[in-house]
Amino acid sequence: MTVRYYAAAQAAAGVPEEALEVPDGARLADALEAVLGVGRGPTAHAGAAAGALATAQRTAPPLAEVLRRCSFLVNEIAAKDPSRPLADGDVVDVLPPFAGG
Template sequence: MADTRPAGTADRPAATGTLTIRYFAGARAAAGRTEETASAGRCLDELLGELSARHGDRLAAVLRAASFLVDGVTCHDRQAPLPAGATIDVLPPFAGG
């Protein structure tokens, strides 16, 4: 059977139905953890709403200013569906950057 996954994803593990969210710097402090999972099947804006509700105003403020990588690539379309098995990196503004 042919591999029907999008180009460049053949080496990624099969979709698991979850997303991995990794927090860096101030996002890590605001979330109180370095990493967590969430269910797939939504866009970035929807995911951010869930994370804000889950962790409160402090993380919500960080998320408003953060940049996001989806599987290592800058996310420019926050309404695009996030693929199951993806890793979302939350990168708040860094001092001096």
């Protein structure tokens, strides 16, 4: 799976994108949890998005703070449900709020 970061999410993650291995049956919440563990402290176990963000408070506060405000696309389709299943080869885009009007 590939995770691509944009704007403030990229600044907080420190990379424009990264590859993650997700097990069969992984959900979007699990991917977010893995993102917070990659290169930023101990990898957390699978859990709800709220648990992932709580873990991030200890391992990567800037990224965790940005993720609270982000929208997510999975294969270019909006993903609002953290229990949305993921598959090998999926691309998750992390989109922080953009200014404008």
